[in-house]
Amino acid sequence: MTTLVTGATGNTGWHVVAELVRRGEHVRALTRDPAAAAGRFPAEVELVAGTHTAPGTLDAAFDGVHRLHVTVTAGLAEAGPELVRRAVEAGVRRITVVWGGSVGPAEQAVADSGVQWTRLEPQEFMSNTLSWIDSVRSEGVVREPYDFASALVHEADIGAVAAMALLEDGHAGRAYNLTGPESLTPRQRIAVLSRAIGRDVTFVPITHEQAVDRLTATGVSPADAEYVVGWYAAPSEESTSVVDTVEQVTGRPARTFEQWVAEHAERFRTPDAAARYQP
Numbered sequence: 001m002t003t004l005v006t007g008a009t010g011n012t013g014w015h016v017v018a019e020l021v022r023r024g025e026h027v028r029a030l031t032r033d034p035a036a037a038a039g040r041f042p043a044e045v046e047l048v049a050g051t052h053t054a055p056g057t058l059d060a061a062f063d064g065v066h067r068l069h070v071t072v073t074a075g076l077a078e079a080g081p082e083l084v085r086r087a088v089e090a091g092v093r094r095i096t097v098v099w100g101g102s103v104g105p106a107e108q109a110v111a112d113s114g115v116q117w118t119r120l121e122p123q124e125f126m127s128n129t130l131s132w133i134d135s136v137r138s139e140g141v142v143r144e145p146y147d148f149a150s151a152l153v154h155e156a157d158i159g160a161v162a163a164m165a166l167l168e169d170g171h172a173g174r175a176y177n178l179t180g181p182e183s184l185t186p187r188q189r190i191a192v193l194s195r196a197i198g199r200d201v202t203f204v205p206i207t208h209e210q211a212v213d214r215l216t217a218t219g220v221s222p223a224d225a226e227y228v229v230g231w232y233a234a235p236s237e238e239s240t241s242v243v244d245t246v247e248q249v250t251g252r253p254a255r256t257f258e259q260w261v262a263e264h265a266e267r268f269r270t271p272d273a274a275a276r277y278q279p
Contacts (some may be wrong), residue, residue, distance in 0.1 A: 003067040003166055004092075006030045006052035010039050011068075011127050012098055015159025016069050017045060030061055034071050049233045052076060055083035057145040067166045071108060084113050094172075096120060096162045100131035101231075116172035118165035120159050120260040123179050123239045124150045126260040129189060136193070136201055137267045143204045144186045146232045149240050151179035155254035157246045164249050172279035185239050186221025192258055208233060230264060 003020055007013040008029035020027045027045050031037045034047035036249035041047065044134035048061045053075040068087050074082065087095065094116045099107050103119075110117045133140045158178055163172040184192075189205050194201045201274070206214075208229055231239070 002026045002028055002046075002064050003069065004030060004065040004087075005069045006026045007073060007200055008047075009040065009126060010071055011155045012071055012122075012158045012162070013069070014040070016096075016154045016162045017041060017159075019156075019159045019163035020166070021045060023167065025167065026142050028061065030067065031059075032103045032129055041095075050238050052083055053079045055079055055086050056082075056215075058086065059090070062092065065090060066094055067094045067096075069094045069096045069098075069162055069166065070106070070110070071098040072104070073127040075103050076100070076106045078105070080111040084109040088113050088115055091209040094163045094166055098122065098158065098162070117232070118162075118171045119175040120158060120161060120165075121175055121177045121238075122153045123177070124152050125158075126180065126257060128152075129193070129260070130264070130267070131227055132193075133267055136197075136199075140199060140201045141204045142186065142190050143210075144232075145206050145229060146210050147185045147187055147203070147241060148232065148235050149183040149185045149188075150232075150235065151183040151240055151242050152257055152260075153178050153180045153218045153246070154169075154257075157250070159252050161246060161249045166192050171249070176240055178245050179242050180246075181242060183242055186258055189257060192261050193265075193268060196258075196261045199269075209242065 003025055005013050005027060008017050008031050017029050018082050021042050028049050029041060029045050029047050030052065031047060031210045033240055034049050037047060050058050050061050066180050078199055092115065092162060095110050095113060097107055097110045098120045135141050135143060135194050149153060161176060163179060190203055211229045212225045217227060
C-alpha cells in the first residue's frame, strides 16, 4: 500500500519518509519542488509536486493512497478540513497528524474523519537548537529570554512513532504526547553543545521583548511571536515532564539530546557546514 507524506522535506516529514522506507514501504513524498528534493531521498521514494495547504490540487497525489501523514503548519487551519475530506474520499483509511500545538481545525477534522487516526503531540523539537547556529559560530553565545527546562524530543523519534501508527494496529484514536528522555534547560543544552564542538558557549539573557522582536524580524507575525516566546515564559507541565511514549510505541528508548547534538555538531563549528548539510 502507498503512504503519502505531506511536508516531506520538513523537520518531521523527512524522518517519517526515512522510517517508512526502512521498513520497505512504498512512499509518495509531497514537496513543492521535487527536483530540488530529489537528492535528499532514496531513489525508491516517489516525489510528487504540491502542498497540503492547497488540497484542491492534490487529486493525483491521493490516487491509490491508503495512508496519510500530515504535519500541521501555518495555513493548514483553513485548508485542513478540506485536505482530510479529499483524502478520505480518495480512499485513505489511516491518518497520522503532527499537531500544531493545540487541537485546531485540521486536528479536529482528522479526529472526525471516520477513519483510523493517531495524533502526535510532540513537545519542543530538538531541532529548535538550530536557531543558535549563527550566534554560536560567530560569537560563541546563545541569547534566550528564559532558562526553564524543556522535555525536548528528537524529530527521528516523531518519525518512528508516526511510522508505527501508520503501519500497525492498536494506535487508532490515540493522542500521543511525545518527549525525549530528559528535561533540559537552555544552559544545560549549551553545556552539551559546548562539549561536542570543543568550544565554550555562553548563555546571554535577553528580555521577553527582545525575543519577540527577534522573531518578528524574521517575518513571524507579532501575535505568533508573542505566542512562541510566551510558551517559553510559562511552560506547561506537559512540556517539562518526561513521558515514555516513544519507548512504549517503538520498543526502544527515546533518543537523547547528546545524540542529536552529535548528529548536528559540525553545523555549529564551521561557517559552510549548514550549506553542506542534508538531514
